[in-house]
Amino acid sequence: VRCSGPGLERAKVGEPGQFVVDCTNAGPAELTIEIISDNGTEAEVHIQDNGDGTYTITYIPLYPGAYTLTIRYGDQDVPNFPARLNVEPAVETGGVKVFGPGVEGKGVFREATTDFTVDARALTKTGGNHIKTCINNPSGNRTDALIRDLGDGTYQVEYTPYEE
Structure with a gap:
């Protein structure tokens, strides 16, 4: 059994990864992919039997990070698997900067609106609906935030903490 294709080495969140498993010299058996x-999250996996002893595997990972790719044929691990992926x-966020009192902890008071800036000019110079926020309170509850697009790739995010 041989495996090949770009989806064996890398993938992007939310985008299909793909590779081919060639079982033409292995005889009939069941192919399983995990x-x-x-953190235990399974990627959605589709196995397409090409009818010639090969299979096209398409998967969609939902979260970034390291995954373990297990390929078994006839209840046996395929050579070189499990492997790391x-x-x-989906977006390279390394150039995005977040700063301001609302994330630095200075001057953040319960029931007093505060803010911070997201500088995403490394991704966009014109703004748009590109960012989302998730502000968690110490209890685990979320606080709503207002995101204002400043039209130049920067965003002002305002929120009011209701817990200390």
Whole structure:
């Protein structure tokens, strides 16, 4: 059994990864594929029998990070598997900067609106609906935030903390 294709080495969140498993010299057996992140999340996997002893595997990972890719044929691990697979974020966020009192902890008071800035100019110079926020309180509850697009790739995010 041989495996090949770009989806064996890397993938992006939310985008299909693909590879081919060639079983033409292995005889008939069941092919099983598992792609599981280090935190236990399984990627959605589709196995297409090409009818010629090969299979096209398509998967969609939902989270970035390291995954374990297990390929078994006839209840036996395929040579070189399990293997590690790196799933990259859908967007390269390394150039995005977040700063301001609302994330630095200075001047953040209960029931007093605060803010912070997201500088995403490394991704966009014109703004748009590109960012989302998730602000968690100490209890685990979420606080709503207002995101204002400043039209130049920067965003102002305002929120009011209701817990200390």
